[in-house]
Amino acid sequence: MHxxxxxxxxxxxxxxSDNFYIGPGRADLMELIAETGSISEAAKRMGMSYKRAWGLVQVLNEGFGAPLVEASRGGSMQGASLTAAGREVLERYRGMQEATRKAIARDVEALGALHGDMSERK
Amino acid sequence: MHxxxxxxxxxxxxxxSDNFYIGPGRADLMELIAETGSISEAAKRMGMSYKRAWGLVQVLNEGFGAPLVEASRGGSMQGASLTAAGREVLERYRGMQEATRKAIARDVEALGALHGDMSERK
DNA sequence: CATCGATATTCCCATTCGGATATATCGAGG
DNA sequence: CCTCGATATATCCGAATGGGAATATCGATG
Structure with a gap:
């Protein structure tokens, strides 16, 4: 259909703050890092290059006061995971997404209806 | 301070829909067009080129089923304004912004406090 | 029918962004 | 001490973005 x-x-x-924000891309990346325990694997699943994912991790760690992602290399313990702060930021962000969806549901529906009326007539 | x-x-x-979304930039541009009655003046106040503003107007008019911005050139009636649909989209968007701010206020505050704690200690 | 102001449209170019790739580094474990 | 897998990092390059400027167009008005 559509x-x-x-x-x-x-x-x-x-x-x-001036040098930190959290958005859907960064949140998704954090979630995938938590799930996979690896920056490179998270990057692959997001369809982005490792370079970009690594850059985002830098931003997440340097922009916030404390690191949100913890990475270690070498040996068998290598990989990445979220810090306690990272988990909290992610959880809060997901909560805000849900709260927002609920708060705007009526307006979205109204706009969708308006948009539908307008575009239906081809 | 900061x-x-x-x-x-x-x-x-x-x-x-697949080819339409409304965000803060587009909303602001629409609002300025409504205020100034001119695409070029709105662009100037947004600090963007007329070219870019005009491109956004194209998107707004072609992405939605119906035009959101109406522009006319020539004579003394030249200028731009919002259509009824445009006014409604803008109004709804502003409402959603406000609803969202209220819905996430507590989380924002909590995150801000966490961020503050973390970055305070230099 | 010339003027005027704002819209409409195109061309060229600097900057940015990010992908691809190659290489270096680390450190537990065999 | 060599291997291995994932992090860390630099370089090169193509695509996309958007600005600046030049030009064309429109049409009410005088």
Whole structure:
């Protein structure tokens, strides 16, 4: 019928300071790092290069006051994971996404209906 | 003291279909067009080139089913304004921004406190 | 029918962003 | 002390973005 893109909230960015914000891409990356225990594997699943993912990790660690991602190399313990702060940031962000979806549901529906009416008539 | 960037919700994007979304930049541009009655003046106030503003107007008019911005040239009636649909989209978007701010206020504060604790100790 | 102001449109170019790739580094374990 | 897998890092390059500027177009008005 029509496309498969998500309708509704697509980008929610929260700015915490001049040099730090958390948005959907960074949150997804953090979640995948937590799931896979690896920056490179998370990057692969996000469809982005390791370089970009690594750059984002730098931003996450340097922008926030404390590191959000912990990475270690060498031996069999190598890999990456979220710090306690990282887990909290991610959890809070997911919560805000959900709260936002609920808060704007009616408006989204109204806009969707308006958009539908307008574009239906081809 | 510190920077002057807005803390909290900074980007809210709502996707209505595969080829249309409304975000803060587009909303601001629409608002300025409504205020000034001119694409070029709105562009100037947004600090962007007319070319870019005009491109955004194209997107707004072609992505949504119906035009959101109406422009006319020639004579003394030249200028631009929002259509009824445009006004409604803008109004709804502003409402969603406000609803979102309220919905996430507690989380933002909590994150801000966490961030503050973390970055305070230099 | 010339003027005027804002829209409409195109061309060229600097900057940015990120992918691809290659290489270096680390350190537990065989 | 060599291997291995994942992190860390630099270099090169193509695509996309958007600005600046030049030009064309429109049409009410005088």
């Amino acid at each position: 496309g498969n893109k998500t309708i509704g909230l697509s980008h929610l960015r929260i700015t915490l | 920077g002057n960037k807005t803390i909290g919700l900074s980007h809210l994007r709502i996707t209505l």
